[in-house]
Amino acid sequence: MKLHQLEALVASADAGSIRAAARALGLSQAAVTRALRELEANERLPLLIRAPEGIGFTEHGKVLLTHARLVLNQLEHAQSDLERLRGRVEGRLMIGITPWVTLTFLAEAVLLFRKQMPEIRLELFEGLMAVAQPLLRDGSMDFAVGQLQPATGAQEFACEPLLTYESSVMVRAGHRQERARSIHDLLEEDWVLNFPPDGQAGLIDYLFTRHGAEIEERRIVRAQSVAMLQTMVEQAEMCTWSPTILSRVPPFGGRLRSLALREHFEPRQLGIVTRRNSTLSSAAACFVDCFMKVIRRHARSAKKEDLALFETLELLI
Incomplete structure (x- = not known):
């Protein structure tokens, strides 16, 4: 496995085609194709799925791609540290x-x-x-x-x-459940939360199940940005669970209410x-x-x- 082969693999994934990868690397299309074929031959595994609309990756290719990115990024960090030792910080x-x-x-x-x-x-x-x-x-x-x-x-x-x-359940100022005192009062509300793909079950248990509460999963919207969370809380009347500090700093201070629920949520x-x-x-x-x-x-x-x-x-x- 050689460095230029890993560079060809990552460039092909980023560019979506071998031709575009060749342009990005400043090489000929034949050189990139050769590097990828040599990589597949050396590993004795199919790595790429070639199609008229571009390229995809087999399961083997996806695994190798993850490691290839790590290798190239670590080499970039190593180069930066060496430049620092030479007196050039970049x-x-x-x-x-x-x-x-x-x-x-x-x-x-x-x-x-x-x-x-x-x-x-x-x-x-x-x-x-x-x-x-x-x-x-x-x-x-x-x-x-x-x-x-x-x-x-x-x-x-x-x-x-x-x-x-500290984290707490929050709603917008003026929400109909602003005076709720238990998580059980909020089971008929819609919620907007953020969690990793494998983190939903743990979060539901933390917020609801361990307190003897059950919520329908259809009531939970997964948001991938704070702007979306804020919009859903302020404009769609949803509940959320966030660091308590957000209710005390701009732009959220005064607009979010941290509910004083009797259920205890351990600090994160x-x-x-x-x-x-x-x-x-x-x-x-x-x-x-x-x-x-x-x-x-x-x-x-x-x-x-x-x-x-x-x-x-x-x-x-």
């Missing part, structure tokens, strides 16, 4: 950020990081974990600041805890989520350090807004 850093962190600590962390590593091309991704996990899995994303669901492959990802945060952990056994690049480690400095500064602050934030947060570091 490279790319892609981070998934859970939305409530975006609204609180992110801007300060980014400013501090850019002072220390101004040459790094920083790419920030709204990191609801259901969205971030595939990008972490294939190595496109360096790490995510978020919460790793217990149901999601503990063998696949690792999480370094930073703090705990926010941490640095990475692929298990992966190594953070120097740029990634620097960003994590900047982020932790910002959080600690706010935790020590006596400002009214910071005291309000840390009523729902507890540092673990």
Whole structure:
């Protein structure tokens, strides 16, 4: 298995055809075709499905494609670290950020990081974990600041805890159930939630089943962005379950109501989520350090807004 073969495989997947992959790589179509055929011959497995409208991948090809992306991304990180040691700090850093962190600590962390590593091309991704996990899995994303669901492959990802945060059931201000006091009062309402593909059962158990409540699955809408969650809560009268801190910061403060239910929901952990056994690049480690400095500064602050934030947060570091 050779590097140029893996590059041809990934480029073909990204471009959708061998011809487009050849253009992206600056090679001839014959060279890319030859690299892919050699890869299939070496592995003695069919990897590609060739069709007039483009190419697809067999199950074998999909597995190899995931590993190929990881290899190429790790090589890019290695190159960036070597350039840093030569005195040239450059490279790319892609981070998934859970939305409530975006609204609180992110801007300060980014400013501090850019002072220390101004040459790094920083790419920030709204990191609801259901969205971030595939990008972490294939190595496109360096790490995510978020919460790793217990149901999601503990063998696949690792999480370094930073703090705990309270979560609560929420509705829009003025919702007919604004004064509800039990999860049982909300079983006839529609809900909008975010969860990874293998996380629905765990979330339903956490919110409903363990409290002796049952909800029809048809009542649950799965949303993949905060904008969708917000729209469904404010305009479609849906209930949601979110970090309590969202009800205290713009643009949600005053627009969302955290319900005082008698059911207890344990605090969740926010941490640095990475692929298990992966190594953070120097740029990634620097960003994590900047982020932790910002959080600690706010935790020590006596400002009214910071005291309000840390009523729902507890540092673990």
